[in-house]
Structures are given as C-alpha cells and as structure tokens.
Amino acid sequence: MAAVCCWALLFIAFLPALILQDADARFGAALVAQCVVVAHSGGALTRVLTDTSVRLVALGFWLFVYVWLGLAPLAMLATDSYPLEYRTGESTAFAAAVLTELGLLAYSAGVALAAARKNAGSAVLEPLLSRTLAPLPVLLLCGLSLALAVVLIPGQEGGVQAFFTSRQALRQSGADPDLTHALRVWALAVPAFWAAVGLVHLPRLPGGDRLLRAIRLLLLPLLLALNVLVNNPISRPRFWAGTVLLVLLFSWRRFSTPRAFRVTAVALTTVVLFAFPYSDYFRYDEREVVHVVALAEQFSSNMDYDAFQQMQTGIDYVRENGFSPSAVLGPVLFMVPRSVWPDKPQTTGIELAQYAGYDFHNLSAPLWIESYLWGGAPCVVAVFCLLGAAGRRMDDIRARLWDRQGTLAALLVPAFAFYQLIFLRGSLMAIVGPMLLLLTVPLLITTRAARPSRLPSPVRTPATTGPAPIPGHRRHP
Template identity: 85%
Template sequence: MCCWSFLFVAFLPALILQAIDTRFGAALAVQCVVVAHAGGGLARVLTDTSVRLVAFGFWLFSYVWLGLAPLAMLATDTYPLEYRTGETTAFAAAALTELGLLAYSAGSALAARRRGGRSVVFEPLLSRRLAPLPVLLLCGLSLLLAIMLIPGQEGGLRAFFTSRQALRQSGAEADTAHALRIWALAVPAFWAMVALLHVPRLATGDRLLRAVRWILLPVLLTLNVIVNNPISRPRFWAGTVLVVLLFSWRRFSTPRAFRIAAAAIATVVLFAFPYSDYFRYDERESVQVVALAEQFNTNMDYDAFQQMQTGIDYVQENGFSPSAVLGVALFMVPRSLWPDKPPTTGIELAQYAGYDFYNLSAPLWIESYLWGGAPCVVAVFCLLGAAGRRMDDIRERLRDRPSTLAVLLVPAFAFYQLVFLRGSLMAIIGPLLLLLTVPLLITTRAARPYRIPSPVRPPAAMGHATVPGHRRHP
C-alpha cells in the first residue's frame, strides 16, 4: 500500500511537475488534493484482499483524466482546446471533482458496512446463470444479423476495416441509423462469444453442446474480429471486449492475478493510451513519443477537465438544465417526435465554446452539475459508489461460479465505465443499455437463490450425553 501510494500520490505527480514551469495557485492546490485522493483510492484497490473491478475502473479514470491531466494543465495554463476560463472557474472545477470523489467514497463506505446484508436489487440479478438454449439462440441471431447487415453497409466488409477518420469524412459515423446497425452487430456478437465460452454443462450430458461450441467458436471469433476490431471501433469499446475476456477467465478471478493484471492495465492507460489511436486516421505518421505532461496538455483525449470548466461557465450564464435528465432517460424518443429534446451535453458545451467540432466529452461530474448543482453531484456519486461496491462484493462471493451473470456483467460495466464517466451520457446510454440487457436475455434465475453464508459461530461447549435410564454422575 505504501509503495503504490508513493507511486501515485508522490512520484508520478512530481515527474509531471518537475518537467514544467509550475504556476502555483489555489486551483492547483485543490487539484493536488484530487490527485492524492484518486491516487490513494487506486492504490487501495490494487492492494485489496478482494477483487474490486468496478472500483478499479472508477479510480483509474479519476486518477488519469481528472487527476494527473488537470494537474499538468493547471501548472502550465496550457489546455488541448481553445476555450479559456479564469482562475475562479478552474478552482470551481477542481473543487467539483473532489466533491464527486468524496461522495463516491462515502457511498462505497456505506455499502461496505452492509457487506453481510442481502441486496434485493443486485443479488438476484447477478446470481442468474447462463442457460444453454438462449445462448445458442443468441449465437444464431448474431450470425443472422451479420449475414443481413454486413453486406448492406456502404463498402461491405471493407467498411469494418476503414479508419474512423474516413468514416467521419463520409458521414457514416454521424449517421444515427448506421451507428445503431453497428452496435446491433457488435454487442450481440461479443456476448455470444463470451457466453459460449462460459455456458455451463448440462446435467444430462453435454456431448452435443460441446460439438456445437467447437463449431461456433471459430465463427464467432472471426465475426468479432470483423465487428469489434480497434480500427473502426472506439478504443474504449475494443478495450472493454479484451478486458472482459481476460477477467471472465477463472484464472484471473483471484486477488493476486487481479492485482497483476490491473497494474498492467493502469500502466498501459497511463503511458500507451495516447498512442493507441494509431488506426484512427488514414494517413498514419510515425509515432512521436513525448513527455507525459505534454500529452496531457495537447491531446484532445484529455479534454474532460477543460469541458468541466466550460460547463461551469455555461451554468453561470444560462443556469441549470434539469430537463437534461429527461433527455438521458428518454434517449430512445426521436427528435422528430420531441422537437425540444435536450441536446447532447458534449455538443452543447462545444457550441457554447464556439468550436466547429463536437466530438468532445462531458464527464459525469459536469453532467450531474448541470442538472441541479452540487447536491445532484453528491447524490449521483454517492449512489454510484454504493452500487459499485455492492456489485464488486457480490462478484467476489460468486467468483467460483463461472457461469453466473456476476462473473460476466460486472467486468463489462467496470471497464465500459470509463466511457460512462467520460460522457456524454446521451451519446453512450444506448450502447451501455444494450451491453447490460443482452446478458439478461441469455440467463435464467438460479434454481436455488444464493444466500450469504452466516458468520461462523464457535461451537458450544459440549458435555457428556446422559444415557436414558441412568443417573448422571457429577
């Protein structure tokens, strides 16, 4: 714990600050508190005696995107986007970040105190088991969708190996119908492959099931290479696919294996993530390795903190937008039927800042702040912390049951959580809902509800048994 805390709280921040001309102020002081809080939370997860995937995803995003990156920006007053704010707004953004972290920690701590209690929401849900017949039906549906939709795409099969830059220039990436078709292919194909790997054996023998599995697995693997590759799909989604395959494997369900894998993932996100957009563009230049602080200051992947500053200025000028919650909840309603439907927060902030490009983030911190200020931020992150802790605890208890929903769904949410936290919510809520609901359709309620074992009590002192008809001697 001391070693990890030193690395995250002292060494890496010092490595960033020593390479630049630091401009110290009130906002930077609060940001140092944010770095210490997020770094301490990440270190605690990496040294826990249990596997906490949801907590790992949250603290990893908080530490990198809202910890180290803003630290470099505030120290140099250099940002990846053009919009600039004053010291007061920067201080408010750093304080808002810390408020969300405190609320998340409080919610997680409250849920941890009830660790022995049964969750009426998550326990029955995550205890569901994969059912062979629905899994096979999903495999068939995935292949049928591939046969129907892949040839119909503009460019056919080749379009799935086209860079996102080319898709954006052709207008395909901004086409809602095109995006829905791609997600309708990607998510079922992914879950069909994962479920087929973990489907339980039949009590009456599984010779036929094993034969079907060996036939379908190569086909589904090929399909996933086509529809879930990192060339045409976002890096966060391609990473989620790989990480779920890794952590759903039983060998990586132990705390020791989790710590090793999580440390490797944190290293990759810190040092390799900025260069992972190599396939995004048609004209690929040679990779130029630069200092970590320079990456944070210039790469638009780290626009989260600057977008929070933009959102705070937006609220000061236009007030809060409580109706934006309805836009997220009713995201499926088309704008043709709802002309006054709230816009996507990232796009709205980009328009407010005067940008001519709209593919920007809107972190959950500023999303919830736009709904109703600091109280909404506290409520949202307290609930998120409690839910995340409950999910982690239930998965830990069910980790020896590889065919339960907990073993599959918790890793999926944990790592797609990076997209959820980055926002905008209205842009990602559809894929997130699809990611979480498809597994429910291929699982069935456990035959015997899982019950939390009661604490072991010491055996009572046992005396000599009295033989009927005989007097017991003292």
C-alpha cells in the same frame, strides 16, 4: 505494507512530481485543489491495487479519475496549456477542481455506506447477478448474431472492407454517421460479443453435454471471426475495443484470484498511463510517425484528455445560463426521436462545444458536469454517492459468487466496470444506448438461479437424559 508504500509513492508523489518538474508550475488555489484530487484518487487506486479482494468496479472508477481528472488537469494547470481553445479564469479552474473532489468524497461515502450495511440492496442485486447462463438462449443469440451479420454486413457502406478502415476514411468516403448507421453497427457488435462470451462460459450440463460441445466447436470459430470483424480497434472506438478485451480477460476464472487481479490491474494501469495516448494510431487514414513526448505535454495537448477543460466550460455555461433540470430527461428518454419531442435536450458535450464556439463537437462531458448541470452540487453528491454504493455492492456480490460457473456476475460486473471509462467520460446521451444494450443482452441469455433448499433439516430423536440402559441389566438406584 511495502506494496502499499511503493504504489502510494508512485501515484501520489513520483508521477505528480514528474509532471510538475516538466512544467514551470505556478502554485495557486486551483493547482493546490488539484493536488488534493491527485492525492485522493492516487491513494484510492493504491488501495485497489493492493487489496486482498478483487474490486473491478472500483478499479475502473479510480483509474479513470486518476488519469483523466487527476494527472491530466494537474499538467494543464501547471503549464497553463489546454488541448482546446476555450479559456477560463482561475476561479473557474478552482471550482472545477473542487467539483471533482466533491464527487470523489461522495463516491467514497457511498462505498463506505455500502460496506457498513452489507445486506442493503442485496435483495435486488444478488438474485439478478446470481442468474446463470442457459444453453438454449445462448445458442439462439449465437444464431441471431450470425443472421444479423449476414443481413447487415452486405448493406454496410463499403462492405466487409469498411470494418478494417479507419473512422476518418469512413467519414471522408461519405458513410452516413447518423443514428441509423450507429444502431446498425451496435446491433452487430454487442450481440456478437455476448454470443462469443456466453458460448465460452456456458456451464456444463449435469447429465453430459456431448451435443453441446459439438455445437460449441462449430459456432465458436465463426463467432470469433465475426468479433474480429465488428469489434476490432481499427474501425471501433478504443474504449469499446478495450472493454471487449478486458471483459474476455477478467471473466476468466483464473483472474478472479487476488494475486492474478493485482498483476493484471498493474499492467492495465501502466498501459492506460503511458500507451493509451498513442493507441489512436488506426483512427486516422493518414498515419504519422508516433512521437513520444513528455507526460505533461501529452496530457495538456491531446484532446483525449479534454474532460477537465469541458468541466470548466460547463461551470461558465451554468453561470451564464443557469441550471437545466430538464436535461436529466435526455439520457432517460434517449430513444424518443426529436420529431416527436422537438424540445429534447441536446447532448451535453455538443451543447458545451457550441457554447465555447468550437466547430468540432465530438467532445466529452464528464458525469461530474452532467450532474452539476441538472441541479448543482446536491445533484453531484447524490449521483456519486449512489454510484459508489452500487459499485461496492456489485464488487461484493461478484466476490461471493466467484466459485460458481457461468453467473451473470462473472460477465456483467466486468462489462460495467470497464465501460465505466466511457460512462464517466460522457456524454451520457451519446453512450446510454450502447450501454443499455451492453447490460441488457446478458439478461436474455441467463436464467434465474435455483434457490437454496429451505427444507427443514431431518428431525433428530432427542437424546434421553442419562446413559441408555444396557439390555439384560437393571438400573440401580
């Protein structure tokens, strides 16, 4: 109870008060609605950090909401300062805050529904997450990752040095940031990551694994070096590099205990709150001296926190152009080229950036505004209710399987939990390809878990009524 009170005071009272103190806050309907969002997300994050069970998916969701759609919009509304040029009225800001809270209520309802119906959906998810790592597929993936590195790295613009060069320098050097280039990079990064994780967590064979241990000792240094090359935070986005590190951390059995989870989750929350804005140090070739500024100024001036402003832009876009139900097909059929599908929907972040008149199009489009563009508030409710139910089910199944070594739940649930930060931030069409690759590769290196035996228990001879007769004695009536 003491921990609950302390974290609740920090998330719901102290940090919002610190932001409002740094700003000349003018309370209006939008700011009041945003305070409700902060209280809801801060209370939910408090529950995750003080729960007696490990909830990785819940941690990823509520951490994103509290920072990007809780504190950051609070600072923007309080200071009337935004990282981008586009401006909306008070009614649009109020609608964006209400839309955020609507998604949170739907998510909480989905979680409650999944908690009440504990067996619903387990017939599909539990057999899937119960799959275990298999030695031969893991070793084949290791070989494939090393082969891809030998084939693709020499053809990379700039060679090996490009992987330790900032993304700004790569763009200025003329490296082609097209779809082929992106596919080449992800084809190196994701298999190399899962090969290393699979090799580390591969269960021991019951009959002895001396040969397997020797192969592991041979391949593991090569795969670790390959991951340093293709998954480092210098040339790769911070969200992806962070996902790689967090999956390696939380797939470790020691961090499956509630106490270790709470300590690590608190450290992660602190890093995201105070260090994330400065973690783009390697993104630019010309690095300036890091200036630490007040939290309110950081949230209201850094383009990393453009999610709430993009939601406002999306609401104005719908008022002018109406809903776009066909846009839902874009993420689903993302692999279809535009030469085959000329009317393929545009990436939502780019669509909103063009509508606002920006020259820079690499902007976010949170899942709230993505689903709102599809069909309004009912779509938002449906999407987040399903997301909440699925997230709670994944956390529950992982908790039930935590004592089994090398399960898909131990690997896939952390991967989805922390890739959520990219998934929720959007745009969907920009991240659905890497996300599909991230979640599909582990399926290829696992095998179906052995079903528990359903043989009937040995038949016991029914006991005779009354005590058994003693040999040599007659039973008296």
